[in-house]
Amino acid sequence: MQTLTLAMILLAGSALAYAAGRRRAFALAGGRRNIRSLHSLPSYYGYLTALSCGIPAFLLIALWLVLAPGVIEKLVLADLPEATQTLPPNELRLVLNDIQNLAHGNITSGGADSTLVAAADHYTELQRTGRTAIAAASLLLGALGGAVALRRLSPSLRARNRVEQIVKLFLIASSTIAIFTTVGIVLSVLFEAMRFFRAVPVTDFLFGLEWSPQTAIRADQIGSSGAFGAVPLFTGTLLVSGIALAVAVPIGLMSAIYLAEYASARVRAVAKPMLEILAGVPTVVYGFFAALTVGPVIRATGEALGLTVSSESALGAGLVMGVMIIPFVSSLSDDVITAVPRAMTDGSLALGATRSETIRRVVLPAALPGIVASFLLAASRAIGETMIVVMAAGLAANLTANPFEAVTTVTVQIVTLLVGDQEFDSPKTLAAFALGLVLFLVTLALNIVALHVVRKYREQYE
Amino acid sequence: MSETSQPAATRRTIEILNAGLARRRRAERRFHAYGLLSLSAALIFLFVLLGSIVREGHGAFWQTYLQLDLDFDAVVIDPAGTRDPTALAQADYDTLIKRALAARFPDVQERKERRELYGLVSPGAGFVLRDQVTAQPSLIGTRRATWLLADDEVDMLVKGHYDRSAPASERRVSDREVAWIDDLVAAKRIERRFNTGFFTAGDSRDPERAGIWGAVVGSALTLAVTLVLAFPLGVATAVYLEEFAPRNRWTDLIEVNINNLAAVPSIVFGLLGLAVFINFFGLPRSAPLVGGLVLTLMTLPTIIIASRAALAAVPPSIREAALGMGASRMQMVAHHVLPLAMPGVLTGTIIGMARALGETAPLLMIGMVAFIVDIPHGFTDPATALPVQIYLWVDSPERGFVERTSAAIIVLLGFLIAMNALAVFLRRRLERRY
Numbered sequence: 007m008q009t010l011t012l013a014m015i016l017l018a019g020s021a022l023a024y025a026a027g028r029r030r031a032f033a034l035a036g037g038r039r040n041i042r043s044l045h046s047l048p049s050y051y052g053y054l055t056a057l058s059c060g061i062p063a064f065l066l067i068a069l070w071l072v073l074a075p076g077v078i079e080k081l082v083l084a085d086l087p088e089a090t091q092t093l094p095p096n097e098l099r100l101v102l103n104d105i106q107n108l109a110h111g112n113i114t115s116g117g118a119d120s121t122l123v124a125a126a127d128h129y130t131e132l133q134r135t136g137r138t139a140i141a142a143a144s145l146l147l148g149a150l151g152g153a154v155a156l157r158r159l160s161p162s163l164r165a166r167n168r169v170e171q172i173v174k175l176f177l178i179a180s181s182t183i184a185i186f187t188t189v190g191i192v193l194s195v196l197f198e199a200m201r202f203f204r205a206v207p208v209t210d211f212l213f214g215l216e217w218s219p220q221t222a223i224r225a226d227q228i229g230s231s232g233a234f235g236a237v238p239l240f241t242g243t244l245l246v247s248g249i250a251l252a253v254a255v256p257i258g259l260m261s262a263i264y265l266a267e268y269a270s271a272r273v274r275a276v277a278k279p280m281l282e283i284l285a286g287v288p289t290v291v292y293g294f295f296a297a298l299t300v301g302p303v304i305r306a307t308g309e310a311l312g313l314t315v316s317s318e319s320a321l322g323a324g325l326v327m328g329v330m331i332i333p334f335v336s337s338l339s340d341d342v343i344t345a346v347p348r349a350m351t352d353g354s355l356a357l358g359a360t361r362s363e364t365i366r367r368v369v370l371p372a373a374l375p376g377i378v379a380s381f382l383l384a385a386s387r388a389i390g391e392t393m394i395v396v397m398a399a400g401l402a403a404n405l406t407a408n409p410f411e412a413v414t415t416v417t418v419q420i421v422t423l424l425v426g427d428q429e430f431d432s433p434k435t436l437a438a439f440a441l442g443l444v445l446f447l448v449t450l451a452l453n454i455v456a457l458h459v460v461r462k463y464r465e466q467y468e
Numbered sequence: 469m470s471e472t473s474q475p476a477a478t479r480r481t482i483e484i485l486n487a488g489l490a491r492r493r494r495a496e497r498r499f500h501a502y503g504l505l506s507l508s509a510a511l512i513f514l515f516v517l518l519g520s521i522v523r524e525g526h527g528a529f530w531q532t533y534l535q536l537d538l539d540f541d542a543v544v545i546d547p548a549g550t551r552d553p554t555a556l557a558q559a560d561y562d563t564l565i566k567r568a569l570a571a572r573f574p575d576v577q578e579r580k581e582r583r584e585l586y587g588l589v590s591p592g593a594g595f596v597l598r599d600q601v602t603a604q605p606s607l608i609g610t611r612r613a614t615w616l617l618a619d620d621e622v623d624m625l626v627k628g629h630y631d632r633s634a635p636a637s638e639r640r641v642s643d644r645e646v647a648w649i650d651d652l653v654a655a656k657r658i659e660r661r662f663n664t665g666f667f668t669a670g671d672s673r674d675p676e677r678a679g680i681w682g683a684v685v686g687s688a689l690t691l692a693v694t695l696v697l698a699f700p701l702g703v704a705t706a707v708y709l710e711e712f713a714p715r716n717r718w719t720d721l722i723e724v725n726i727n728n729l730a731a732v733p734s735i736v737f738g739l740l741g742l743a744v745f746i747n748f749f750g751l752p753r754s755a756p757l758v759g760g761l762v763l764t765l766m767t768l769p770t771i772i773i774a775s776r777a778a779l780a781a782v783p784p785s786i787r788e789a790a791l792g793m794g795a796s797r798m799q800m801v802a803h804h805v806l807p808l809a810m811p812g813v814l815t816g817t818i819i820g821m822a823r824a825l826g827e828t829a830p831l832l833m834i835g836m837v838a839f840i841v842d843i844p845h846g847f848t849d850p851a852t853a854l855p856v857q858i859y860l861w862v863d864s865p866e867r868g869f870v871e872r873t874s875a876a877i878i879v880l881l882g883f884l885i886a887m888n889a890l891a892v893f894l895r896r897r898l899e900r901r902y
Contacts, residue, residue: 075750170798177708180701184725184772187765191736194743257506264503277507284514286884288826290855291877294862295517298870329513336510358485360492362499383731390733392829397862417735417829424742425832442739446732453731457724 012067012141016148020060023152027055030159046166051159053169059152061172063144070140078132082125090121105129195446198430198439205433206234211440213237217403217414219423219434234437236444238403242413246324246395247388249409253328254384258335259377265336266343267365278340285333293397296326301398304410313410318400321409327394334384342376342463343369375463382456386449392417416441518881525874531663531676532623533615534588534652536568540601542609551605561594561601565616573648584645590617592677617665618658620675620868622649626658629867640867666875670841671857675868678861680876682843686756686836686851687825689844693760694767694824699817701764702771703806706813709772710779711801730769737766738833746834753835754850762830767820774816778809811898818891822884828855854880 031051035041041048079102083091090101101122108126159165203211214235261281265274301322308315315321346369354364370377400412401422423438430436542549545559566586570576576585593616601607621641624630626649636643652658669679705726713719741762745751751758782805790800806813831837836852837860844851852860854876861873 072749166796170796173798174708174712177704177712180704181708181713181719181722183701183705183765183768184722184729187729187740187768188725190744191732191740194740194748195736198743257510260503260506261510264500264507268500268503269507277511280511280514281507284510286822286826286888287517288828288855288880288884290826290828290858291517291521291881294858294873294877295520297862299520329510329517332510360496362496363492365499386731386733390735392733392735393859396829397859417733420735420739421829421832424739425837430747439739439743442736446736449731449733449736450728453728454724457727457731 008137008141009067009071012144013064016060016063016067016144019063019145019148019152020056023059023148023155024052024056026052026152026156027159028052030055030156031165034159034161044161045164046169050165050169051163054163054165055152055155055159057169057172058155059148062151063148066144066147067140070136074136074140078129078136081132082129085128086125087121109133191446195439195443198436199443202433202436202440205436206440210234211236211437215405217419219419219437232433234433234440236416236441238405239414239416239419239441240444241405241407242320242399242403243389243415243417245320245407245409245413246327246399246415247385249321249324250327250331250388250391251381251385253325254331254335254388255381257328258332258380258384259339261332262336262339262343263365263369266340267361267369278337281333281336284329285337287330289330289391289393290397292326292330293393293395296322296394296398300326308410315410316400316412318398318412319410320399320413323395323399324409326398327388327391330391330394331384331387334387335380338380338383338460339373339377342373342380342460345376346372375459379456379459379463382452382459386452386456389452390417390445390449392421396421416445420445521874521877521881525871525876525878527627527629528666528871528875529663530627530660531665532618532626532658532660534618534622535613535615535657535659536565536572536589537611538564538568538597538614539571539611540564540607540609541567545601545608551608553602556602556605557598559598559601561597564597565589565593573651581644584642585648587619588622588645588648590619590676591674592672593617615659615661617676620866621645622658623676624867624871625649626653626660627871629871666872670843671839671852671860672841673839675864675866675872678869678872680854680857680879682840683852683854683857683876684879686759686840686844687853687855689756689847689851690759690763690831690836690853691821691825693757693847694763695817695821697760697764698767698771698820702768702817702820703775703813705768705772706775706779707801707806710776711805712797726769726772729765730773733829734766734827735829735833737762738830740765741830741834752848752850754838754840754852755848756836756844756851757847758834759831759836759851759853760847762834763824763827766827766830767824770820770823771813771817774819775809775813778812778816779805781812782808811894815891815895818887818894822887822891825887826855826880826884828853828859831856832859854883 028048028051031044031048032038032041035044035048044051082105083098083102086101090098093101104122105125106129108122109129211234214233215237216233216235217238218233261277265278265281269277297318301317301319304319304322304325305315305317350368350372351364354368355361359367395415395418399415399418401414401418402412403414403419404411406413420438420441423435423441541564544563545561546552546555548555569585569588570582573585576582596617597614618626622645625632625641625646630639630641632639632646641649649658665677666679668681669677670682672678709719709722713722741758745758745761746753751761786804786808787800790804791797795803831853837856838850838852839860840850840852842849858873858876858880861869861876
């Protein structure tokens with residue numbers, strides 16, 4: 007919170023700097039009448055002053071926020087007794103955690119002996135000093151920056167160009183965030199996945215038929231050697247997504263055709279947004295519905311027909327997921343169908359074809375690439391969907407194609423492995439990142455193909 | 469017909485056409501029906517979904533209370549007679565409730581039955597009494613009829629969620645409890661009131677005490693972080709790509725990236741958040757700050773794509789006019805193009821925010837899934853979010869949580885509908901067509 011206060015003060019300071027810079031500009035020009043003698047409008051001189059006051063100070067704070075925890079830990083460690091300093095990294099980590107907990111007034115894992123208390127005091131002390139120092143330094147830097155900028159103002163200063171240059175730099179920087187995000191995803195997932203593959207060979211992971219990610223915490227524990235064969239997860243994912251697509255593709259495509267070709271403008275105006283609502287409902291709501299309403303219904307129906315249905319079946323999750331992705335199929339298909347040139351449909355109709363014949367023989371072939379792209383995007387959604395399967399598909403890694411049985415999916419396992427306690431040195435936790443890598447690569451491939459097809463298709467008719 | 473005996477080649481086209489016409493018309497009608505059927509199936513599902521949630525959840529907005537003649541015994545509450553607030557806060561108020569229950573049903577003697585009887589009142593009722601007494605110490609020594617929060621099992625039975633005709637072994641309430649409750653109902657000592665606790669309390673293990681306020685605050689803090697970061701960054705990116713960027717490989721790469729990120733599964737963003745923000749930068753787990761950062765990355769593509777569309781819709785004549793009057797490119801964008809595109813940008817932002825509000829999976833990854841009773845007060849306090857709260861409650865076995873979950877979903881959907889309605893309103897009212 008203190009950082010927030012500091013940021014507020016700096017913002018206020020920058021506002022002051024703006025006012026000062028603007029006044030100075032007027033003064034330099036010699037009154038409001040003569041502002042023509044300035045290179046830029048007076049407010050640009052204000053902005054320039056404000057920016058030179060704010061930017062260095064904020065950069066300093068950001069730097070401190072990133073570096074401070076490490077530096078403080080180093081300093082605290084340096085003061086600990088020799089015996090503690092030479093502990094292996096894991097135990098050292100524990101000691102540090104204890105110190106931090108003590109400093110924050112929480113409960114520690116062991117008893118608090120005097121060295122720990124002293125270290126905790128030292129820690130708090132360092133933090134307080136650091137905070138005061140950084141507050142003072144950033145305020146000073148801000149004031150200095152503002153003052154220097156203010157002194158440098160002159161009628162010939164190209165203030166507007168400088169301000170615009172800074173703004174443009176900000177624009178460019180923000181546009182690179184998308185790239186950094188992708189790089190971040192790839193690196194973080196890849197890095198942890200590599201650590202996992204050091205413990206479990208890639209081939210075992212990709213082609214193994216058994217999944218039971220229980221690893222022994224102690225070396226002498228029995229019955230939890232851990233098996234990381236992901237094939238049951240892949241088949242489970244494919245089964246659930248397959249059911250979902252079997253629901254969503256026909257319903258979505260036919261709805262799109264109906265809306266684009268048959269429905270009156272009024273029906274379209276009402277029905278289209280309502281279909282979109284299906285995409286706007288949070289997935290956790292679908293999960294709730296699948297687990298508490300659809301699951302029991304399917305189970306009861308199955309039992310009435312003499313089938314054994316598990317209460318968390320692939321069918322229930324798949325059906326509900328299918329409904330969720332209907333809008334993904336229908337809205338994109340609708341777009342590509344309406345993008346087919348009117349002349350083509352009119353020509354077909356004029357030759358005496360019925361509407362359905364026109365749609366099947368002219369519109370659909372012309373729109374096929376776009377429609378296929380919409381299927382691919384829907385498939386990518388289905389594979390990456392998490393909450394519905396977490397709540398309704400179960401955890402049992404069955405290698406089965408029977409939709410009435412419980413299956414588990416890649417996303418479900420990621421959630422189960424990472425919710426709760428994590429240890430980043432056991433393959434159990436790292437397996438989640440390997441699964442995440444597979445998930446990311448598969449959806450990436452689907453998305454890129456789909457987006458490429460859509461782009462090509464747009465160019466064709468535009 | 470005499471023509472049918474002629475060779476096919478000499479048949480007139482119109483006859484071939486007529487022969488197939490009935491079949492083709494049937495096919496046409498069938499195709500039409502399929503379309504209508506598909507659309508109705510999707511819409512019917514939507515209504516079933518919403519209908520079942522409303523049917524299940526509306527009950528949770530009312531909560532069962534029962535009235536007991538409480539004896540605010542000074543010996544129990546304040547044996548020293550000092551009226552000292554700390555002593556009052558530590559007194560055993562559950563005893564008062566137990567005594568009142570025992571007095572109401574004097575023939576209950578056996579220990580096991582007694583325990584069942586005491587279970588009629590929520591474990592949280594004592595805290596409410598404590599607050600009442602500390603606020604108004606003059607209550608001590610008096611005897612008055614007091615309304616107390618009933619246990620969730622009582623609540624469920626009164627609301628009719630339990631089948632009374634089922635054999636006792638399959639019910640969660642025993643015959644004795646049913647008899648007591650019926651007795652209280654007959655004496656008009658049980659009533660349903662508007663459930664304010666649901667909107668003001670944090671999470672709890674007892675369904676009757678669990679509320680959504682903690683989750684709502686957590687969601688609000690998370691969304692605040694998301695909005696503060698995603699809006700400026702998204703608009704800046706859109707402006708750069710649409711107005712300044714040269715067409716080259718680099719900007720092409722950025723575009724492909726943005727389009728692809730829009731379709732990356734949300735759980736992958738959670739993995740990113742866990743690996744980068746928590747493990748690498750050491751930010752606290754379960755904090756709205758980290759949740760907001762992750763959701764920012766997730767919503768940025770939505771905002772960028774919508775903002776770009778809005779910027780592209782501003783006609784070039786406006787840009788040319790501004791440039792012609794001597795404005796710099798930056799002035800043209802800041803003073804003319806961006807204000808005109810603002811309605812579209814805002815619409816996209818609101819829709820992105822709505823999606824972020826409903827997102828659950830990435831928040832599970834960064835630990836916003838803990839059982840948190842306290843209302844979060846800052847961006848680094850442990851918190852949960854509304855959809856995560858729903859997920860947590862679905863996992864709870866008590867019947868009372870089913871109702872609460874549905875009610876929480878109603879609240880969540882209410883927020884989403886409000887946000888989307890605002891977006892539609894903005895689009896209708898402010899967007900200009902050129």
